[in-house]
Amino acid sequence: MQPFTTVDGKAVALDMPNVDTDxxxxxxxxxxxxxxxxxxxxxxxxxxxxxxxxxxGFPLDAPAAEGAAVxxxxxxxxxxxxxxxxVWALADAGMRVVIAPSFGDIFYSNCxxxxxxxxxxxxxxxxxxxxALARNPGARLIVDLAxxxxxxxxxxxxxxxIDRFPVDPLRRELLLAGEDxxxxxxxxxxxxxxxxxxxxxxxxxx
Amino acid sequence: xxxxxxxxxxxWQRHAILTRPDGxxxxxxxxxxxxxxxxxxxxxxxxxxxxxxxxxxTFATADHYVPTAPTAEVAPHRQEMIAALAAHAxxxxxxxxxxxxxxxxxxxxxxxxxxxxxxxxxxxCGDSHTASHGALGALxxxxxxxxxxxxxxxQTLWQSRRPGSMRITVEGxxxxxxxxxxxxxxxxxRIGAAGGTGRVIEYAxxxxxxxxxxxxxxxxxxxxxxxxxxxxVAPDDTTFAYLAGRPxxxxxxxxxxxxxxxxxxxxxxxxxxxxxVTLDAAAIVPMATWGTSPESALxxxxxxxxxxxxxxxxxxxxxxxxxxxxxxxxxTPVDAIPIDRVFIGSCTNARIEDIRAxxxxxxxxxxxxxxxxxPGSGLVxxxxxxxxxxxxxxxxxxxxxxxxxxxxxxxxxxxxPPGAHCASTSNRNFVGRQGPGARTHLMSPAMAAAAALTGxxxxxxxxxxxxx
Numbered sequence: 001m002q003p004f005t006t007v008d009g010k011a012v013a014l015d016m017p018n019v020d021t022d023x024x025x026x027x028x029x030x031x032x033x034x035x036x037x038x039x040x041x042x043x044x045x046x047x048x049x050x051x052x053x054x055x056x057g058f059p060l061d062a063p064a065a066e067g068a069a070v071x072x073x074x075x076x077x078x079x080x081x082x083x084x085x086x087v088w089a090l091a092d093a094g095m096r097v098v099i100a101p102s103f104g105d106i107f108y109s110n111c112x113x114x115x116x117x118x119x120x121x122x123x124x125x126x127x128x129x130x131x132a133l134a135r136n137p138g139a140r141l142i143v144d145l146a147x148x149x150x151x152x153x154x155x156x157x158x159x160x161x162i163d164r165f166p167v168d169p170l171r172r173e174l175l176l177a178g179e180d181x182x183x184x185x186x187x188x189x190x191x192x193x194x195x196x197x198x199x200x201x202x203x204x205x206x
Numbered sequence: 207x208x209x210x211x212x213x214x215x216x217x218w219q220r221h222a223i224l225t226r227p228d229g230x231x232x233x234x235x236x237x238x239x240x241x242x243x244x245x246x247x248x249x250x251x252x253x254x255x256x257x258x259x260x261x262x263x264t265f266a267t268a269d270h271y272v273p274t275a276p277t278a279e280v281a282p283h284r285q286e287m288i289a290a291l292a293a294h295a296x297x298x299x300x301x302x303x304x305x306x307x308x309x310x311x312x313x314x315x316x317x318x319x320x321x322x323x324x325x326x327x328x329x330x331c332g333d334s335h336t337a338s339h340g341a342l343g344a345l346x347x348x349x350x351x352x353x354x355x356x357x358x359x360x361q362t363l364w365q366s367r368r369p370g371s372m373r374i375t376v377e378g379x380x381x382x383x384x385x386x387x388x389x390x391x392x393x394x395x396r397i398g399a400a401g402g403t404g405r406v407i408e409y410a411x412x413x414x415x416x417x418x419x420x421x422x423x424x425x426x427x428x429x430x431x432x433x434x435x436x437x438x439v440a441p442d443d444t445t446f447a448y449l450a451g452r453p454x455x456x457x458x459x460x461x462x463x464x465x466x467x468x469x470x471x472x473x474x475x476x477x478x479x480x481x482x483v484t485l486d487a488a489a490i491v492p493m494a495t496w497g498t499s500p501e502s503a504l505x506x507x508x509x510x511x512x513x514x515x516x517x518x519x520x521x522x523x524x525x526x527x528x529x530x531x532x533x534x535x536x537x538t539p540v541d542a543i544p545i546d547r548v549f550i551g552s553c554t555n556a557r558i559e560d561i562r563a564x565x566x567x568x569x570x571x572x573x574x575x576x577x578x579x580x581p582g583s584g585l586v587x588x589x590x591x592x593x594x595x596x597x598x599x600x601x602x603x604x605x606x607x608x609x610x611x612x613x614x615x616x617x618x619x620x621x622x623p624p625g626a627h628c629a630s631t632s633n634r635n636f637v638g639r640q641g642p643g644a645r646t647h648l649m650s651p652a653m654a655a656a657a658a659l660t661g662x663x664x665x666x667x668x669x670x671x672x673x674x
Contacts, residue, residue, distance in 0.1 A: 017524050018399050018499045022636045027617035031271070031283045034246055045638050050624055074520060076400035079433060080636060082334040084246070084350035102400050105435050106334055106348050113352035127520070168366035169228035181352070182254065185360045188224065188232060192362060195223040195234055205456030205464050206236060206263070206324075 002115040003178030004145050007096045009069025011141040011153065012059050013130035019073060020080035021107060025089045027081070038085055039092030060093075064137030072129045072141075073100040078107025078118075087114045097143050099150065101126045112171045113181065117145060119165045132159030145176055210474025213440050214371060214406045217345040217471070221328045223362060230366045235263070236327035236344075238357050240300070241313045242268040242287045244332050247354035248294040258298040260361040265322050265454075266295045266302040269312045271618050272610040274580050284618060298358075311583025311609040314338040314553035318423060319583055321452025325441035325468040330357055335553045335633065336436075337429040341422035342449065343441030343471055345406070348430065369435045370405040373479040376413035378487035383667035385563065386421035387555060387631065387650035389413065389485075390428040391493035391503035397483060399501040402434030405480065408473060409439050413487040419448040420559045427554045428633050431500040440472035494540055494663050495635050495648040497528035502635070503648065504540050506665045512536035531637055532645050533625070541663050543647060546626040548577035548604075548658040549640070550651050552614035555631035556582030558589050560651040565595040567655035567669055568602035577604040577658040578620075580612040604658065616641045629657035 029041050047058045059065060071090070077100040078086060087110045090098065095116060101123035103111075111118040121129070132153050133139055139153035150163045174181060185192075200206070211219070223232040238260075240247070251258070258264060268291055271284040280288075288305065295302035303310040309320065314335050317323040325343035330336060332354040339346035349363065357363055374393055394401070407429050414422060422439045429437030439445075446465050449455045456464040492506045504510070513525040513536065529536065534543065550556075550564050564579060579599050581587040587609055590596055596606045613620040614632035616639060622628040624643030631654050632639075635646035647663060656666040 015520065015523065016527070017520055018501075020499075020634070020636045022634070022639050026638055026642070027615055030243065030617060031287050034249070045642060050642055076403065076433060079399060080334065080430075080634060082332060082348040082350050084352060087350070102403055102433075104433065105404060106350055110350035110352065113350065168230065170226065170230035170364060170366045181364065182256070182356050182359045185232065185356065185362060185364065191224050191232070192234075192360065196361075199234065203236075203464070203467070205460040206327075 001178045001180060004096070004115055004117055004175045006142065006144045007069055008140060008142045009096060010065070010067055010138055011070035011072055011133055012065040012068040013072045013133040014059055015074060015130055017074040018076045018079055021078055021083050021086035021104070022080055024078065024086035025083060030083060030085050034088065037092050038089040039094070042089040042093040062137060067094060069094055070097040070099065070141045070143065071095055072126060072133060073098060074126070075101040075123060077103050079104035082106040084110045084113070087111050087116055091116050099126060099129065112175055115175070115178070117143065117175065119143070119150060121150065121163055121165055125163060128159055129153070132156070145172060209478045210476035212371060212473040212477040212479065213343065213408055213438055213471055214345060215477065217326055217328060218368065220326070229368065230364060231368070233328055233363050233365050235330050235357050235361050235363055237322055237329050238264045239313050239317055239322070239329070239331035239336070240264060240266045240291070240354065241270055241331070241333065242272070242291040243270040244354055245287055245290045246351040247332060247358060248290070250352065250355035251358050256359045258300070258358050261299040263361060264300045264358070266291055266300050267310055267313050267316045268303070268305055269611050270615060272305050273618065274607040274610045274612045274620055276608060278619065281619065308584035308588060311586065312553045312556060312611055314427065315556055315582030315586065318342060318419065319452070319585055321449055321455030324449065324455060325445060326471050330363060334430045335427050337434065338423050338427040338553060340426040340429070340436050340438030341419055342445050343438060343468065345436055345438065347436040370480045372402055372405045372407045372434070372481040372483065374407055374409050374483045374485070375411040376409070376485045376487050377411045378413060379416070380413060380487050380490065383492060383652060383670050384490055385650035385652060386417060386424040388490055388493045390425045391495070391500070391648065392485060392490045394428065394432045394500050395493070395503040396485065397432055399431060399499045400433040402429060402432040405434050407432070407434045407437040408479070409437060414439050415442065418559060419444060420557045423557065424554055428500065431633055441468045492653050492666055493649065494653060496532065496534060496540060496543065497525070498531055498635055498637050500633070500635060500648060502528065506540050506653070506663065508540050510534055510536050510538045510540065541665055543663045544627055545629045545647070545657040545662055546575055547622050547628040548573070548575060548654050549580070549613040549628055549630040549632065550578065550654050551580030551582070551612050552632035553582065554633045555651050556580060556586065558586050560631065561586070561590045561595050564651040564655040565598040567652050567666060568604065568659060569598050571602055571659050573603040573658040574661040575658055578607055578613065579604050580607045581609050583609050613640055622646070629654040629663065
């Protein structure tokens with residue numbers, strides 16, 4: 001997995017609460033192999049009409065959002081279905097960071113497996129960032145995982161701050177190293193085997 | 207003095223293989239369910255050249271991509287997903303319920319039905335509605351494809367922190383025509399679609415004690431729609447009676463030993479919870495959603511809210527967007543919302559009690575709109591047919607189909623036409639969930655059946671009383 005250290009990227013705001021993973025990637029695309037790439041399908045039905053023609057006005061399609069790496073969203077982003085394809089779509093479209101007041105738990109966990117960093121900031125600060133980005137299209141945010149900071153928006157004189165964000169130590173450690181979690185866990189094989197011997201003796205019916 | 211332990215605490219602590227100084231826990235997974243959407247995880251395993259860690263703890267059934275009409279022509283990409291599951295199951299030596307096997311069905315119907323789901327277990331599945339299995343006193347939650355691959359390879363899962371806890375207590379008797387689905391919709395309306403985020407919910411109180419396992423499955427199933435990691439109900443005699451004799455449940459002397467252990471699992475009287483919510487069962491009435499988040503559930507005698515009265519700007523905008531998508535106007539009575547389609551099925555409401563509830567409402571009457579009943583498994587289908595429910599339903603004009611996720615998920619060919627309002631017993635009313643442009647109204651099987659008869663959302667209590 002690609003390690004995550006710092007990202008200095010163009011940010012784009014999405015002013016919608018409860019963006020579920022069906023919106024991020026509709027179910028009818030999920031059979032496609034991972035290798036085919038999901039970037040072009042990101043938010044597909046919000047960006048296309050029933051006939052498949054582009055629908056104007058979606059924030060990610062604004063010229064200033066071209067090449068954006070940071071998404072600033074609303075509460076409960078990524079709720080709903082466990083589909084990891086939602087993270088694949090964001091990552092394949094070039095996103096490295098999603099900032100929101102809260103996330104769907106499974107989506108939040110899936111992000112870390114794919115080098116995408118989900119950041120929880122207070123609701124008021126997220127709203128402030130989205131407003132600043134609306135006033136300053138194409139403004140950048142700098143995210144430092146080791147320091148656990150979001151800095152910006154930079155390049156504009158509007159709403160600037162340095163925010164610290166929380167992240168669980170194990171997730172931070174694996175993401176900073178770009179470490180494969182299965183390989184990491186297999187280093188604990190002896191502990192797993194010992195647990196299983198005890199567990200099998202206690203619950204032989206399983 | 208230490209505080210008492212909750213059901214969740216007991217299962218969590220029992221399955222912690224190791225705890226890091228930073229609080230991260232390596233959790234053992236007792237049983238793992240996979241389905242025909244799990245192909246990516248098996249591929250990850252193959253790419254790493256790894257074998258399956260615990261074949262006997264892994265169970266497979268096809269549900270997401272299967273057709274639910276015997277005559278349906280299955281698109282090649284869907285056939286490929288179904289075939290891939292059978293092939294991976296054969297390669298790794300996993301018990302697999304493929305189409306044609308009477309045990310095949312929706313993974314969250316099959317697990318309990320087969321006795322794969324047991325109290326005190328950690329159970330996972332690459333599907334967000336895995337919380338369902340908490341109805342039997344398991345700690346069960348959904349995971350993504352990478353985590354599925356991790357469980358396949360190691361039979362463990364990292365939890366970087368202990369989830370928070372929430373106890374939702376409902377006391378009292380439910381009124382006539384009020385179903386477990388109404389209870390969980392009322393809960394979500396109360397705490398919101400993110401009300402349980404980061405938490406495990408324990409459903410407590412006399413209402414759940416009196417509820418059947420199937421009812422508890424419906425409630426726990428929708429925990430995720432309140433944002434919760436998991437939902438669970440303490441195992442009791444109802445649980446043990448349900449499980450006794452099921453194929454993958456313990457038998458004989460092992461059964462006695464298992465029950466003795468399961469009786470130690472309920473939360474201690476002095477167990478602490480991070481949050482407590484209480485509802486009065488007598489105040490819960492039949493519910494339906496009007497919007498595009500399950501939190502938009504309203505009592506059937508309510509009216510669609512007015513965004514102009516919503517003080518929060520973002521919420522106001524979200525309400526307007528939902529009204530626009532649903533083509534509805536503020537102030538409209540819920541029971542005036544038109545219904546063009548009805549879907550009775552899904553991992554939330556496709557069990558025998560759900561089908562009985564629908565049949566009871568439509569018996570001797572005639573539906574006005576196209577309505578499907580999709581049983582949750584081959585065994586549910588067989589049971590319903592043995593009871594003659596299929597004949598009651600088809601005589602009323604409903605379509606009786608084959609088991610699968612069907613119209614809940616919009617990926618198997620079963621979809622609601624664009625623009626149509628669908629009364630659905632499923633769990634999500636998200637934009638496009640049941641097909642592009644589909645407008646979903648979540649409700650109980652009895653309420654969906656009532657809507658099928660009238661062509662609009664209808665208080666099923668008027669029908670049970672012998673009304674129109």
